[in-house]
Each structure stands twice: as structure tokens, then as C-alpha cells.
Amino acid sequence: MKTDSKKVGRPVLESGKREHLLKAKLTEEEHQQVMAMARQLGITRTELIRSRLLSLHGQVVINTSELLASLDSIGSELGRSGNNINQLARHANVLNKRGMLDGEVISAFNQHFACYLEQHIEIQKMMRQLIRLMTG
CATH class of the missing domain: 1.10.287 (Helix Hairpins)
Structure with missing residues (x-):
């Protein structure tokens, strides 16, 4: 007898999956600036860095x-x-x-x-x- 197991979790993305990781070394002051900016805007560090690097079609990130x-x-x-x-x-x-x-x-x-x-x-x-x- 075969039992159907329910899949748990988020479905697998077919396209647009983020597979690559970038690393950067920051001074303590730079790190604190990034953290403060992310906190002030109410977004994650990753979202902040991605939006700043890719500039998202000239859009400005605001809180x-x-x-x-x-x-x-x-x-x-x-x-x-x-x-x-x-x-x-x-x-x-x-x-x-x-x-x-x-x-x-x-x-x-x-x-x-x-x-x-x-x-x-x-x-x-x-x-x-x-x-x-x-x-x-």
C-alpha cells in the first residue's frame, strides 16, 4: 500500500532563483552604516545591498x-x-x-x-x- 506524503515548505522556484552569493569585507564603521541604513529603511541588509548595487531602475528605497x-x-x-x-x-x-x-x-x-x-x-x-x- 502506497501512502501519499504531503510536501512541506515553499515550492521550488523554476526561474528567478538566486543561486549566487557575493561576499564583501567591511570595516566596523561601514558595517554599522549598512546596518543603520537597513534599520532606518525597514528592510533587510540583503534587500538594501541588492537595491543599491542594481539601483532597481533608478528607484529610491524609502521607509x-x-x-x-x-x-x-x-x-x-x-x-x-x-x-x-x-x-x-x-x-x-x-x-x-x-x-x-x-x-x-x-x-x-x-x-x-x-x-x-x-x-x-x-x-x-x-x-x-x-x-x-x-x-x-
């Missing part, structure tokens, strides 16, 4: 979780600045109704607000570019 956290904090800061602008506008409207608002203050506010809008649009463009680069 996506750290990037997303930075983008999140930028978005939060933009929201807070928008709230501050709304508070200033409300206060200006109250002063304007009472006839206490100076024309110089209005023109200065408009200049600063125009600058803010330009910077806000540029930040939005950059964020969209980053997201496009991340999604490939």
Missing part, C-alpha cells in the same frame, strides 16, 4: 511608514494653519463691522494670505507627486 507619518504631520499642520486663518478672518469681520479695522491691516493680511495659498498649492502638488511615486 514608507516614516514617510506616511511625516505626510500625516504635514497635513495636520496645514489643518491647524487653516483654523488659525479662519479665526483671524472672523476677528477681522467683527472689527470691520464695528468700523475699527485699518486698511493697512487688510492689505497686509491679503498679501500674507496670497503667499499662504501659493505655498499650500505647492505643498499639495508635491504631496500628489510623492503619492504617485510611491504607488508606481
Whole structure:
């Protein structure tokens, strides 16, 4: 009587199998730099070295979780600045109704607000570019 034994483990790769091993000697400082870079990017040493050597079609290796956290904090800061602008506008409207608002203050506010809008649009463009680069 023949028993079927189940195969355990990962299936054998037919193509794309990595068979060759490269060795390199590093100083302690170089080794620490490689380890720190791999830790910072959240990838293995092998992935880091392979991506740096082969440059993977010009792609840059990034730590996506750290990037997303930075983008999140930028978005939060933009929201807070928008709230501050709304508070200033409300206060200006109250002063304007009472006839206490100076024309110089209005023109200065408009200049600063125009600058803010330009910077806000540029930040939005950059964020969209980053997201496009991340999604490939």
C-alpha cells in the first residue's frame, strides 16, 4: 500500500532563483552604516545591498511608514494653519463691522494670505507627486 506524503515548505522556484552569493569585507564603521541604513529603511541588509548595487531602475528605497507619518504631520499642520486663518478672518469681520479695522491691516493680511495659498498649492502638488511615486 502506497501512502501519499504531503510536501512541506515553499515550492521550488523554476526561474528567478538566486543561486549566487557575493561576499564583501567591511570595516566596523561601514558595517554599522549598512546596518543603520537597513534599520532606518525597514528592510533587510540583503534587500538594501541588492537595491543599491542594481539601483532597481533608478528607484529610491524609502521607509514608507516614516514617510506616511511625516505626510500625516504635514497635513495636520496645514489643518491647524487653516483654523488659525479662519479665526483671524472672523476677528477681522467683527472689527470691520464695528468700523475699527485699518486698511493697512487688510492689505497686509491679503498679501500674507496670497503667499499662504501659493505655498499650500505647492505643498499639495508635491504631496500628489510623492503619492504617485510611491504607488508606481
